[in-house]
Amino acid sequence: MLDDIDIAELSHRPGLKWARATGGTIAAWVADMDFPPPDPVRDAIAGADLCYPVWEQDPGANPLIGAYVRRTQSKWGHRPEPNSIRFFTEMIQALQAILYVATAPGDAVAMHTPSYPPFLETIELMGRRLVPIPMVDTGSRWTFDIDRRALAECTALILVNPQNPTGRVFTHDELAALAAVAETHDLLVIADEIHAELTYEPHRHLPFASFAPHRTITLASASKAFNLAGLRCAIADVAVPHVRKALDALPPRMLGEPGTAGILGTLAAWEHGDPWLAEVRALLARNRDLVAAAFPGQHPPEGTYLAWLRMADPAGWGVLLNPGPDFGPGGDGYMRLNFATSRPVLDEILRRLATR
Structure with a gap:
């Protein structure tokens, strides 16, 4: 149908x-x-108890934490730490919150270009400076060269993989090279992996956190793979302790959070979709x-x-x-x-x- x-x-x-x-x-x-x-998502939303959820008082009781850990490990062999997981309403909110606590106005932020317009707008509106990593058409595929001198001045790298809009799924060697540069220049890496479940054979998604586990924040959501953008539910695996501490120091609910429908709809997608x-x-x-x-x-x-x-x-x-x-x-x-x-x-x- x-x-x-x-x-x-x-x-x-x-x-x-x-x-x-x-x-x-x-x-x-x-x-x-x-x-x-998917029908299981519709059913979960229709049957949801829309009272205050128990995880409002006990964040560790959020059922999506375990679902995300299990799915990430089963799909890609990488196991996030449950206590590193934080929730946002969408990827843009998560990106803005992380840039707010981990960078300062005027800081340089690297990103492959062309790129997702709201990410470009975020960098500009927040007063950060874009350092482009240009995608290059070799005639056989899109690729990129690493300008190590340009990246040396950066505080953070936003990595969108699979890349939007070119659709590249970065290889092991490409990701390893980026991880090496991030290590050399002490870059925070914000990895948007929202399209990870939508790759085509023989290409395979590789979580960037498996290359640089102590400097990577992974952003994920079921919104693209399961067509759930309106549910407003995104996850950040904030595996960088000082960033996690800075986020947790913000006033409670200052950033907003997903509602029950977003949590339960995402849970149904990952477990039954x-x-x-x-x-x-x-x-x-x-x-x-x-x-x-x-x-x-x-x-x-x-x-x-x-x-x-x-x-x-x-x-x-x-x-x-x-x-x-x-x-x-x-x-x-x-x-x-x-x-x-x-x-x-x-x-x-x-x-x-x-x-x-």
Whole structure:
């Protein structure tokens, strides 16, 4: 049934993605899937007790702590320490809180570019200075060179892996090289691994915390893999003691926290949503191949459901994409296409873009 969704149905959805797609335009921009979330998530939310949760007084009683530890260990062989886990409403909030307590205005922060626009905006609005690590098209894939002199002036590195928007899944050697530089220059590494469960064979996600365990803060959420962005639930494995201490010193609830629906919905996804995820991953792999066939000579993503395409803005073609310049340095001349949709919708997207 996930592959039977049509444009008429989607056009009535009230969320941001389709609300912006007016006048018959197809939404292929913001990173929401068009697939409905897993039934176990819906059931968990519908049956939730919405009184004050017990973990409000006893954070260690939060059932998502154990679920996250078990899933991370079973998927990637890395075991987070339960007492290092903190909760946020979303990745942006977690990033901003960590930068607030661990860096100062004027500090330099490295990040691969082009990059996720809200991360770029966060660095600018918080008065930190971006040091780009440019993604480079070698002709066969996207890669990067490490400018060790530039990184020497940085306080922190934001590592998005799988990378958004290029879709790269960084290799063992690439991550090991970054870990070595982080060690040499005493960098705090904030690893956004929100797309970790959405990689394509033969590529494999490797947690950065397994390379630099004592200097890495890992950000995770079920929101991308299970299409749950509106639940507002994110996890940070704050394995760096001084950062954890600084976060805990803030006034209680100053940063907000996920509600019961977010916690229980995420728990249901991780504990009961894998059959749904397997079906979605198969559809995404097929869609990735369809996009690659429609745009020969460009690099299919190794992870995510986002294609980074060298093309002109298709304004007036009836497809809403994310403009490349929004992703900062290296974004000119590109567009980002979200292909997490049904076959009929994707076929129509590609038909319209064929006039490019």
